Amino acid sequence: MKALTELSVALLVCTCLLTTAGCSGGAPSASSIAETEGSYEAGLHAFQSGDFTTAETQLQAAIASGSLQPDLAEAALRLRARSRTALGKTAEAEADLAELKQGAAEMDQYWLATAELELKKGNTAAAKDAVRQARALNARLQLPKELESLK
Numbered sequence: 001m002k003a004l005t006e007l008s009v010a011l012l013v014c015t016c017l018l019t020t021a022g023c024s025g026g027a028p029s030a031s032s033i034a035e036t037e038g039s040y041e042a043g044l045h046a047f048q049s050g051d052f053t054t055a056e057t058q059l060q061a062a063i064a065s066g067s068l069q070p071d072l073a074e075a076a077l078r079l080r081a082r083s084r085t086a087l088g089k090t091a092e093a094e095a096d097l098a099e100l101k102q103g104a105a106e107m108d109q110y111w112l113a114t115a116e117l118e119l120k121k122g123n124t125a126a127a128k129d130a131v132r133q134a135r136a137l138n139a140r141l142q143l144p145k146e147l148e149s150l151k
Contacts, residue, residue: 019105040076047079055083078113093117099117108138115147
């Protein structure tokens with residue numbers, strides 16, 4: 001019985017050490033975080049300027065790093081979905097939105113991205129429904145110009 005207790009304590013200590021240190025040897029470096037946030041910013045600017053190919057590439061790099069803060073990670077995933085929608089990569093956009101739906105804090109923005117995707121797929125009824133969902137969460141929500149006709 002004593003051996004079992006000692007083993008349990010040893011496992012608990014190892015688990016705590018792995019949890020705090022991480023399996024890869026620690027937290028990302030400051031330069032790694034800066035590079036990741038730089039990729040996010042570059043993706044955001046590319047998206048805003050309509051360069052969806054660059055936006056997708058930069059946002060993919062930021063997401064893949066795994067070191068974005070949760071709010072930026074959510075925004076990056078949503079922007080990558082919207083970039084992929086604009087590029088006609090609907091299956092990839094759907095996958096991004098399915099992942100995003102699991103824990104999105106900004107569900108109004110999730111529904112807007114969904115509306116854009118449904119409109120791109122030619123499903124106007126589903127797009128209108130997504131806009132209604134977004135508006136139910138945020139009545140003052142500004143619609144992108146592509147969705148203005150769905151009010």
